[in-house]
Amino acid sequence: MGTENVRFDTKIAVLLRDDLASWQRLNVTAFVVSGLGTAVPELIGEPYADADGVEHLPMFRQPVLVFEGAKEVLSAAHRKALSRSLHTAVFTSDLFGTGNDRDNRAAVRAVGTEQLDLVGLAVHGPRNAVDKILKGARMHP
Template identity: 75%
Template sequence: MANVRFETKIVVLLRADLQPWQRMNVTAFLVSGLGTVQPEVIGEPYRDADATIYLPMFRQPVLVFEAEKEILREAHRKALARGLPVAVFTTDLFATGNDADNRAAVGAVGTADLDLAGLAVYGPRNSVDRITKGARMHP
């Protein structure tokens, strides 16, 4: 099968100083938002040889990067300036336990002052590459 080159890109950018459990948690939360507002990122349901049906997943790879806090902040600024769909996870969310408290924690802080632990962004490949410039692939 030939490799498909997608015109779009899904990237999760994590702050480099997160603990391993935090990285997994933040990634899971961040990608959960993309399919809800960007339905084209979701493929068809899966079906095994016994006809058991499974949930659909992203139709393209999700690339996970890491960067220092300053690069993450700049990526956030650039993504918003380009009008791309962005999901954010702030460090305050590690202390909350539900969606209402999560939204309240983000809502209590101005855009420029968010203490970002990570973000997810979806958009044209070239735009996402420019936004994540300076970040490195997650090990």
């Protein structure tokens, strides 16, 4: 196995609103990253196996970077991502009050794009494009 650093041409990033509780940050991150692998299957690596031969599910083949920012930073990042036709997954504040996928989708569909109360966003795309989208955000502590 090589130990050289691998530099990816793309970036996976999660942007969280900075006023979320810890449990909300974890919940939102888990939900929004789950959408990226379905839209971009090549993001998923090979299955894992431990030394005993027990198989484990595959995961993303590259790091996921987590950022935070104010509500306005999320809205701007979302607009920029859409204008660049990048794959995004969103989590709105309304989803904290639902309990299933059907109701989640209905809650998002009920609100116009510019009015979405975003609390989380996952995006995948070329490194430089994702960096520009995240302008104003900071790495999650």
